[in-house]
Structure formats: structure tokens, C-alpha cells
Amino acid sequence: MSTTDSGYVIFVDESVLDGSVEMFGMAGGVFAALPSEAEAAATTAEALPPEELLSRRHAVLSQIASGIDNPSTRFETLGAVGDAATFGLPKIASIEPQSEPPADMRVLAGVGAILVDRDELDLEAIYSQPGVSVYPNLEVHMVHPDMDAVIDVAEGAAAAADDQFWHLRKVGLSSGQSGGQGIMIGVLDTGIDDSHAEFTGKVVHFREFGKDGQVVGSNARDAGTHGTHVSSIAAGRTCGAAPDADLAVAAVLTTPDAQGRLFGYLKQIAAGMDWLVQHQFRPGRRGVDVVNASLGGSGYQDYLEQPVLNGLTAGISMIAAIGNDGRRGAGFHGSPGNYRTTLSVGASDANDVTANFSDWQLSGPDGRIQYPVPNLSAPGVDVVAAIPGNRYARMSGTSMATPLVTGIAARRMSANPALLGHPRALFLSLLSTLDPIQPHPYSRNYGGAGRIRA
Known part of the structure; x- marks a missing residue:
């Protein structure tokens, strides 16, 4: 696997984005399916209307992106690191981005990603936050x-x-x-x-x-x-x-x-x-x-x-x-x-x-x-x-x-x-x-x- 010098991709966990639970959390992957299609559909994570889902995701991602150069404050309204397990819709619903993302960052609300067009990031500060992962622009x-x-x-x-x-x-x-x-x-x-x-x-x-x-x-x-x-x-x-x-x-x-x-x-x-x-x-x-x-x-x-x-x-x-x-x-x-x-x-x-x-x-x-x-x-x-x-x-x-x-x-x-x-x-x-x-x-x-x- 090769890397390139064209920046990074930051992915944010869906529990932070949506406050929802993992649908496929059990060990067997899709083999750990429920006994009927109806039950499987009924127990799928409660879906938000698409516009609301994407709007909430965009707000969270924008706040994270806008705070990357100021790590001590970007999760201020999301809660402290120790509160990660309690992230959920009530908190996320009240989030408003404090500013637009920097010009060298783009928010992808559909997949919960931030594309970063810079070659250096404070990775230690980013990784100190819950539910965030960072990758170089891999092949x-x-x-x-x-x-x-x-x-x-x-x-x-x-x-x-x-x-x-x-x-x-x-x-x-x-x-x-x-x-x-x-x-x-x-x-x-x-x-x-x-x-x-x-x-x-x-x-x-x-x-x-x-x-x-x-x-x-x-x-x-x-x-x-x-x-x-x-x-x-x-x-x-x-x-x-x-x-x-x-x-x-x-x-x-x-x-x-x-x-x-x-x-x-x-x-x-x-x-x-x-x-x-x-x-x-x-x-x-x-x-x-x-x-x-x-x-x-x-x-x-x-x-x-x-x-x-x-x-x-x-x-x-x-x-x-x-x-x-x-x-x-x-x-x-x-x-x-x-x-x-x-x-x-x-x-x-x-x-x-x-x-x-x-x-x-x-x-x-x-x-x-x-x-x-x-x-x-x-x-x-x-x-x-x-x-x-x-x-x-x-x-x-x-x-x-x-x-x-x-x-x-x-x-x-x-x-x-x-x-x-x-x-x-x-x-x-x-x-x-x-x-x-x-x-x-x-x-x-x-x-x-x-x-x-x-």
C-alpha cells in the first residue's frame, strides 16, 4: 500500500455524527442476522430524515474542521473526551459550527469525512479526541x-x-x-x-x-x-x-x-x-x-x-x-x-x-x-x-x-x-x-x- 503527499482524510465515527448505535456490532458480521427480514428492518438504527441527518453531520464535521488548528476548543460543545460514550442526538442536535472549515478542508457529510489538503497536521491532538481517525491519501x-x-x-x-x-x-x-x-x-x-x-x-x-x-x-x-x-x-x-x-x-x-x-x-x-x-x-x-x-x-x-x-x-x-x-x-x-x-x-x-x-x-x-x-x-x-x-x-x-x-x-x-x-x-x-x-x-x-x- 502506497501513500501520497496530497494531504489526509479524517473520518469521524457515526456514533459522534449521528448518536446512533452500530447496526452490525455483533461478532459474526452479516451472518449474525436476525431470524426474519421484518425483524431486521424493524431493528435497523432509527433513521433520521435524510436532510436532517446530513445537516447534523455537516455541523459536527464543520466544527471539527474549523477547530483543527485550535484543538483545545473544537470539541467544546460536544463534551470532554471522557464524555465520549454519552455522545448522542440531544447534544448533536444543538451543535452549530462556530465557523466554516478552513479553505484547505472539505466536509463530506455522507460518509463522515473531512478531506485535508495540507501535508502537516497535529495528529496527536486530533487523535486525542474520541471517534476520529486519520489516514494519509493512500492508494x-x-x-x-x-x-x-x-x-x-x-x-x-x-x-x-x-x-x-x-x-x-x-x-x-x-x-x-x-x-x-x-x-x-x-x-x-x-x-x-x-x-x-x-x-x-x-x-x-x-x-x-x-x-x-x-x-x-x-x-x-x-x-x-x-x-x-x-x-x-x-x-x-x-x-x-x-x-x-x-x-x-x-x-x-x-x-x-x-x-x-x-x-x-x-x-x-x-x-x-x-x-x-x-x-x-x-x-x-x-x-x-x-x-x-x-x-x-x-x-x-x-x-x-x-x-x-x-x-x-x-x-x-x-x-x-x-x-x-x-x-x-x-x-x-x-x-x-x-x-x-x-x-x-x-x-x-x-x-x-x-x-x-x-x-x-x-x-x-x-x-x-x-x-x-x-x-x-x-x-x-x-x-x-x-x-x-x-x-x-x-x-x-x-x-x-x-x-x-x-x-x-x-x-x-x-x-x-x-x-x-x-x-x-x-x-x-x-x-x-x-x-x-x-x-x-x-x-x-x-x-x-x-x-x-x-
Whole structure:
């Protein structure tokens, strides 16, 4: 994992921002689910109206940012350090920022972050406050597909006629089968070629973010091929699981490394997530309904843990790829796919055997109770889907399996609006309809509780 000299990201705990409780606080992550979708929805942290939630968050973040250069006073109205456990809505409701954040700081209320465009901070003073974590502007890499299996194939109509969309058939769907109406799927990836026939007539929102988290473009493009492929598996017209869903694509993996593989920076990722959480994509509704993520380094890295949890508190689920380093053995899974707050997805083949590249093992921060990942698997071997230029390609990876689950999630929310805004209930719904999965015979790879079924 590399760092850059372009400042810091400060994340603030959701209990300080919202006064709410952790929804996924028990040891087993999403496996510690409640016995019914209704109970899971009913016990989700009490949701504030989106405008009030974001307003409170903005006030807290602005006060912290405006006081960074004066650490002795910035938490004055929040309470002393010893009072951290008592932070809650009554205190937060009365907070008014004493001043606007400095010019070199930007508040992201959706994910509870402050982007700092300076190279030096009084880290000791900041860390003395409760619920605050600071990271340099780290590089965050894409979960790269199994590149040996990438080939151009025929146009989508021919592919559908030849029944090449096996990934849909395997989960009980057919090409072009309606589903996902009214749902907005968020995608954190390399971008999208929205002129592809797979997205004809579909609403596609797009923003490209630079390494410092600033918006650098709003005209849709794909910095590679990955984002278009992923988006079409989730919501493409012929190869997608939810062809009637709309898309909001944040291009956050746009910088090539020495091998030409794309990565993003932590500020870039945080800003893209924030846009997906709080932008008003539809009249009267803030944010997307679910986020698809195929990014992160190997091993448990906590740099995205807090923004994911803050997004959950705002009612937005994240479904994430577990990683493609399974051939190296157990335990190479990546974050955020290995968080207990995401639904983690592994890959399986046409015979319901776990792909040998699909990561697995126990996960969790050091010194805390571990839990198994991935949570479930989906078809992710030789998946035919769109790439830029109105072409199609066959790719393998947990990045291909994940958007299939995301598309099925969109179908579930469209059919059952009670799942909207209730990540835990949505995850439980997805985990309740699984078919058996076989471990890989050579690596004894772990594929989760089963293979998703639509």
C-alpha cells in the first residue's frame, strides 16, 4: 500500500455524527442476522430524515474542521473526551459550527469525512479526541479480474442467441428479464461507457473524481474496461440481472500503475462514496439504494471501515468483491470486501464449484473476534458482459460475481420496498435464498454460505 503527499482524510465515527448505535456490532458480521427480514428492518438504527441527518453531520464535521488548528476548543460543545460514550442526538442536535472549515478542508457529510489538503497536521491532538481517525491519501487498488480469461466476443444480440449469458441462467434469470424498476445502483469503479447498447434508454449519472477528491468530469467515460463490464452485469439490458434499474457511476479508479492496472486514492474513493450517499439523484430522494464495490488491497485494511458504516447508517448497503488472490492460499482477501459491514461476494463456476482465484478465510481487525468471508458466492468465471466501444468480453473474477449479486439486490428492493433503506434486512434477504456451493477440490477454497439465487 502506497501513500501520497496530497494531504489526509479524517473520518469521524457515526456514533459522534449521528448518536446512533452500530447496526452490525455483533461478532459474526452479516451472518449474525436476525431470524426474519421484518425483524431486521424493524431493528435497523432509527433513521433520521435524510436532510436532517446530513445537516447534523455537516455541523459536527464543520466544527471539527474549523477547530483543527485550535484543538483545545473544537470539541467544546460536544463534551470532554471522557464524555465520549454519552455522545448522542440531544447534544448533536444543538451543535452549530462556530465557523466554516478552513479553505484547505472539505466536509463530506455522507460518509463522515473531512478531506485535508495540507501535508502537516497535529495528529496527536486530533487523535486525542474520541471517534476520529486519520489516514494519509493512500492508494486503493481495483480488484483486478483474472486477465488470462479476457477475450473479445460477439455482439450482445449474438451472445444472447448463443446463450452465452450463463451467469444469468445459473441464478434463475434469463437475458432481458425485467426487474429492478425504480432502483438506483451505485458503482465505485473505473467509469462507464454509457453509449453502449446495454445502457440504451437507461438513466446513467456519472462523476469522475481526481486524486484529491475533486470532481474532474461529468461526461461519462471508462478509464479502462472494468467499470463498463461491472455495470452491465448489474443492470445491462441483455446481460444484466436488473435491466430496469438505473445507475450512478463514480469513476474513482482512474490512475494506471507501472503495469497499467488502475487504482484510486483514498480521497478519491471517499468523495465518490459521498456522492453516492448524499447526491439527490431522484426528486425527494438522497443517494443510491445499494453500492457495488470491486476495490481494495490484500489483507484487512480499516481505511474504508468508517465511511462504509456511515453509509449504512444512512440506509445505503455496500456489496463488495472479496478478491482474486485465492491461488496464493487462505487469508489474502481484501477490504472493504472483508468488512463485517459489507456483503462479501466470492466467485463460482458453471458447476457451482468455488473458483480457485476466489479469496476466503477468517477476517477481522487484529485482536477482535474473527468471522468467515466471503458471505456468499455468485457466478464469476467466464462471464460475458459489455466493454467500451459497443463490444463484449469474457472475464473472470469476484468483480464479475459481485454486480450479479448487486443486481439481484436491486430486484429484491424493487419487489419489496420495505427493504429500501434497511441494509441488514436486504443482506438477510439475499442470504436466505442460496444454493449449495462446492469448495475447489485443489485449494479447498471457501465459497461462503452458498451461491446466490434470484
